[in-house]
Amino acid sequence: MMKSIFSRALKQAVGNNRLEQSLKLGAAVLFPPAVLAYLVGVTLYEGLKVGVMGMEQSGKTTLLNSELKEDQEFGERVSFLIREIFSVSLKEYQEFGERVSYPQEVICEALKENNAILFVFDVSLYLTDLAYAKKVRAYWDLLEREHETCGLERKSFSFFGSHVDLLKQPEEAFGQVLASLKGKPYEKLVRENLVCLNLRDKEGVKKRLQS
Amino acid sequence: MSSRVYSLSYCYTMEKHSLTSVLYVTSEEQAENYQWYKDSARIDRNVSVIALDDLEQLRSQVALPRNLSAGMVLIEHPYKENQYLDINQAEEEVFARKMDAITEIARYLGVKRFEAKAEYETTQERLLGVNGEVDYKGVNLEAKYKQEKSEKYKKKYTRIQEWPGGFSREGVEKAKQLLKDYCLEQERVVQHLIAQREGDLNQMTSFTETLSLSQEFNERTDVAFTLSAMKGVLGLKAGIETIFTYKVEVNLFLKLEF
Numbered sequence: 001m002m003k004s005i006f007s008r009a010l011k012q013a014v015g016n017n018r019l020e021q022s023l024k025l026g027a028a029v030l031f032p033p034a035v036l037a038y039l040v041g042v043t044l045y046e047g048l049k050v051g052v053m054g055m056e057q058s059g060k061t062t063l064l065n066s067e068l069k070e071d072q073e074f075g076e077r078v079s080f081l082i083r084e085i086f087s088v089s090l091k092e093y094q095e096f097g098e099r100v101s102y103p104q105e106v107i108c109e110a111l112k113e114n115n116a117i118l119f120v121f122d123v124s125l126y127l128t129d130l131a132y133a134k135k136v137r138a139y140w141d142l143l144e145r146e147h148e149t150c151g152l153e154r155k156s157f158s159f160f161g162s163h164v165d166l167l168k169q170p171e172e173a174f175g176q177v178l179a180s181l182k183g184k185p186y187e188k189l190v191r192e193n194l195v196c197l198n199l200r201d202k203e204g205v206k207k208r209l210q211s
Numbered sequence: 212m213s214s215r216v217y218s219l220s221y222c223y224t225m226e227k228h229s230l231t232s233v234l235y236v237t238s239e240e241q242a243e244n245y246q247w248y249k250d251s252a253r254i255d256r257n258v259s260v261i262a263l264d265d266l267e268q269l270r271s272q273v274a275l276p277r278n279l280s281a282g283m284v285l286i287e288h289p290y291k292e293n294q295y296l297d298i299n300q301a302e303e304e305v306f307a308r309k310m311d312a313i314t315e316i317a318r319y320l321g322v323k324r325f326e327a328k329a330e331y332e333t334t335q336e337r338l339l340g341v342n343g344e345v346d347y348k349g350v351n352l353e354a355k356y357k358q359e360k361s362e363k364y365k366k367k368y369t370r371i372q373e374w375p376g377g378f379s380r381e382g383v384e385k386a387k388q389l390l391k392d393y394c395l396e397q398e399r400v401v402q403h404l405i406a407q408r409e410g411d412l413n414q415m416t417s418f419t420e421t422l423s424l425s426q427e428f429n430e431r432t433d434v435a436f437t438l439s440a441m442k443g444v445l446g447l448k449a450g451i452e453t454i455f456t457y458k459v460e461v462n463l464f465l466k467l468e469f
Binding site (some may be wrong): 142 | 239
């Protein structure tokens with residue numbers, strides 16, 4: 001099901017030759033509509049609300065601050081399509097002396113308010129730092145548990161593994177993440193919606209989107 | 212009538228391991244994310260929610276039940292250092308060990324005839340307050356169930372033993388050491404008995420008292436009960452919930468002859 005949604009989103013963007021144009025704009029433009037649609041896992045549409053959450057330093061801000069607006073055509077289109085992006089720094093609650101809101105509350109709110117959830121994590125850290133991986137899996141477990149409790153309807157999820165380029169064998173990242181999910185309650189949710197992509201490798205991205 | 216157990220009476224003088232008095236065994240993920248729920252603040256700080264794999268790695272430091280699995284609640288043995296008990300079997304073990312300890316102490320004090328009988332007192336339902344405080348509400352058991360409970364405890368924990376007796380200073384010292392070893396220094400009745408025996412130099416001919424058999428077990432189940440603040444998230448098993456929802460008070464009637 002998710003694949004057909006991807007395909008629709010990609011056909012829409014790639015078919016219009018927009019991906020080609022946006023990739024030519026250079027490193028500043030990392031998230032043209034097709035890439036964003038691919039990451040989010042749904043066709044972009046007017047009023048779509050995407051909740052972006054994830055680990056510290058994983059690329060959430062880069063994603064949110066991507067300079068799409070420099071490209072008038074895409075800037076207008078994207079700001080029109082994605083009316084709200086909800087960003088959560090999941091660790092914040094621990095950094096302040098007093099816990100104002102708990103991650104479960106923040107996630108629950110995000111699930112209620114958004115049509116799609118994009119969880120960003122640093123896949124290079126996930127595969128090398130045990131404590132980091134444990135924390136990421138704890139969030140996935142929470143998302144699996146909460147999406148039925150808090151979400152009014154089933155949401156589109158996407159789990160985006162960033163920083164693939166920092167790995168020695170980036171092509172193996174996807175399989176290694178999947179292997180770490182065996183038997184977990186959230187295995188299906190993550191497996192079906194996992195994307196490991198090096199956004200700086202424009203040729204690679206282009207190939208992925210067109211495949 | 213309400214109380215919150217903030218610290219349990221420990222007698223261990225050795226450096227303790229870092230585990231708390233109550234452990235909830237769960238998955239790696241839940242051991243991390245349970246604290247991301249607001250209700251986690253209602254769980255007593257003497258409870259650790261710990262991943263099964265992490266606990267298995269502590270086997271060299273603490274004695275644990277042979278088969279561990281997610282969903283188990285373990286309580287620290289009140290009378291044996293570095294030992295944890297499955298809450299399902301804990302009551303029997305804790306009551307029996309307390310009786311054994313008192314019997315042994317009595318023998319060293321020169322008791323000739325030892326008679327101990329458990330007496331069921333009350334059952335109370337535990338209630339968890341908004342801030343994690345534990346309250347109790349009396350439960351009116353039907354006469355039939357009350358009788359059954361009474362019979363059960365009497366049958367299990369009744370003991371009569373006889374020895375040649377005889378007072379000795381070494382015996383009293385040994386009894387004092389046992390009081391420490393069994394972590395019973397908080398037990399007022401036994402402390403009093405030893406003090407009396409030590410002071411009167413074999414003048415006492417009999418000693419009759421009642422002490423709580425269930426106090427230490429109930430202290431730990433009070434703590435474990437606060438896990439019910441997150442029973443839905445943690446998926447507490449119904450059987451375990453029943454164990455810590457009801458506080459059963461059992462006394463031990465002691466009659467000693469010297």
